[in-house]
Amino acid sequence: MIVDAQRDDVRSWQNTHALWKGDCDRILTEAKRGKGEKRTAAEADLAALGGEPAAPPSPDRIVTEPTFEGLTRLYATGQPSLGIFSDEGGQFLGGFAMNSDNRQKTLTALNGLWQGNPIRRTRAGDGAYTLYGRRLAVHLMAQPGVAHAFIADPLAADSGFLARFLICQPPSAIGTRLHRHMTPDSGALGAFSSRLRGILDTPMPMDTDTRELQPRVLPLSQGARSLLIEFHDTIEALQAPGGDLAHITGTASKAAEQAARIAGVLTLWQDLQAVEVSGQDMVHAIMLAKFYLSEAARLAEAATVSAEIERAEKLRKWLLESWGEADIAQSEVIQSGPYALRDVKVAKAALALLEQYGWIVRLDKGAVVRGSARKDAWRIVRGLADVV
Known part of the structure; x- marks a missing residue:
C-alpha cells in the first residue's frame, strides 16, 4: 500500500510539475519578445506562479551501507528519521564509508547525529545548506571476527563512536538448533509486529515544509530521576583507576545517558502519549544498560587480546617466511x-x-x-x- 501511495504521489507531482514548467516557459518566452511593461508583467506572472513544485519525499527509512554524503542527500529529499540496518554489518564496517580514507570523517559525522546536531554541508556541486531535526538509528549484525576487529580499532574507541552503541555477543547456538525443539510463539510475534506497525503509521512530529523533526520533551518522574542519578554515580565510581570499568571509561561515561534513552523507548513503546518516564521503566532500562555495559567490558578485553594475538601471528609468519x-x-x-x-x-x-x-x-x-x-x-x- 505504501508503494502504491508513493507511486500516486509521484505521478501527481509529475503532472503538476509539467503544468508549472509549461506556464513558466510561456511566461519567459513572452518576456523575451517584449520590453518595459511586458517584462514587468512577466515578473508579476512568475511571482504569481510560485516556485518549482517539490518532488514528494522518498518513503525509504532504511539503508544498509551508505556513505555519509549519500545519507545527507537522503535526509534532504526523504524522511527525517532513518536507520542503518543490516544483518551483514561487515558490508558497512568494511565498506567505502569506513575505509582508511573516510573512516574518521564518517565516525565523527555519525557521532554528531547521535547528539542531535544539525547537518551542515558546503560542497561545490551541492552548494551550502543546513538540515535540522534529523535522527539516525543504527543496528548492525556482524560476524565475530569483523566485530572484534572494529572494537579493537583505536580510532573507533578514541572518537567515542563505540561508546554510543549497545554491543553484545550472545553465545553460539550451533549444535542445539534442533527443529523438533522449536516452539514458535506466533502470538507474541504478532503482537510485536502489530505494535510496531502502529508506531510506524503514526505521523512523525515535524514541520511539514522543512521536514524538521520537532519531538516533544519526555521528562523523568521524580522516582526515575533519583534512580538514574544513583546509577550514574555508581558507574562513575567504578571508572576510577583500578576500578572494574577503568578500561572502558568512554562507554561507561555514557551508560547513564544510554539508560535514559532506553527508558524513553520503553515508555513510548507502551504509550506514545505518555507524559513522563516512570520509575519502573527506569528500573528496567538500568537493567538493560548494566547488561550492555558488562558486554562492552567483556568484548573490549576479548577484542584487545584478539588484536594482540593477530599481530603476534603476523610477526611469527614474517619471521619464518621472510x-x-x-x-x-x-x-x-x-x-x-x-x-x-x-x-x-x-x-x-x-x-x-x-x-x-x-x-x-x-x-x-x-x-x-x-x-x-x-x-x-x-x-x-x-x-x-x-x-x-
Whole structure:
C-alpha cells in the first residue's frame, strides 16, 4: 500500500510539475519578445506562479551501507528519521564509508547525529545548506571476527563512536538448533509486529515544509530521576583507576545517558502519549544498560587480546617466511618487520607473546647479533633443533 501511495504521489507531482514548467516557459518566452511593461508583467506572472513544485519525499527509512554524503542527500529529499540496518554489518564496517580514507570523517559525522546536531554541508556541486531535526538509528549484525576487529580499532574507541552503541555477543547456538525443539510463539510475534506497525503509521512530529523533526520533551518522574542519578554515580565510581570499568571509561561515561534513552523507548513503546518516564521503566532500562555495559567490558578485553594475538601471528609468519636470519633483535622488528608492528610498544607485546608460547627464545642481554650487542634479542624457533 505504501508503494502504491508513493507511486500516486509521484505521478501527481509529475503532472503538476509539467503544468508549472509549461506556464513558466510561456511566461519567459513572452518576456523575451517584449520590453518595459511586458517584462514587468512577466515578473508579476512568475511571482504569481510560485516556485518549482517539490518532488514528494522518498518513503525509504532504511539503508544498509551508505556513505555519509549519500545519507545527507537522503535526509534532504526523504524522511527525517532513518536507520542503518543490516544483518551483514561487515558490508558497512568494511565498506567505502569506513575505509582508511573516510573512516574518521564518517565516525565523527555519525557521532554528531547521535547528539542531535544539525547537518551542515558546503560542497561545490551541492552548494551550502543546513538540515535540522534529523535522527539516525543504527543496528548492525556482524560476524565475530569483523566485530572484534572494529572494537579493537583505536580510532573507533578514541572518537567515542563505540561508546554510543549497545554491543553484545550472545553465545553460539550451533549444535542445539534442533527443529523438533522449536516452539514458535506466533502470538507474541504478532503482537510485536502489530505494535510496531502502529508506531510506524503514526505521523512523525515535524514541520511539514522543512521536514524538521520537532519531538516533544519526555521528562523523568521524580522516582526515575533519583534512580538514574544513583546509577550514574555508581558507574562513575567504578571508572576510577583500578576500578572494574577503568578500561572502558568512554562507554561507561555514557551508560547513564544510554539508560535514559532506553527508558524513553520503553515508555513510548507502551504509550506514545505518555507524559513522563516512570520509575519502573527506569528500573528496567538500568537493567538493560548494566547488561550492555558488562558486554562492552567483556568484548573490549576479548577484542584487545584478539588484536594482540593477530599481530603476534603476523610477526611469527614474517619471521619464518621472510626473515632469513636465525635470530632477531627488537630494533630489527621495528625497522624492518610488518608495518603494523613498527612501534616499540606493539613490537614488544608481540615478541613477548611469541616468547611466552615458545616461538622465540630470549638471548642473554648483550648478545652480539649482526655485529652489535643487543639488549633485547631472540633466537627464532624453526624446528626442534632450535628449542634445545
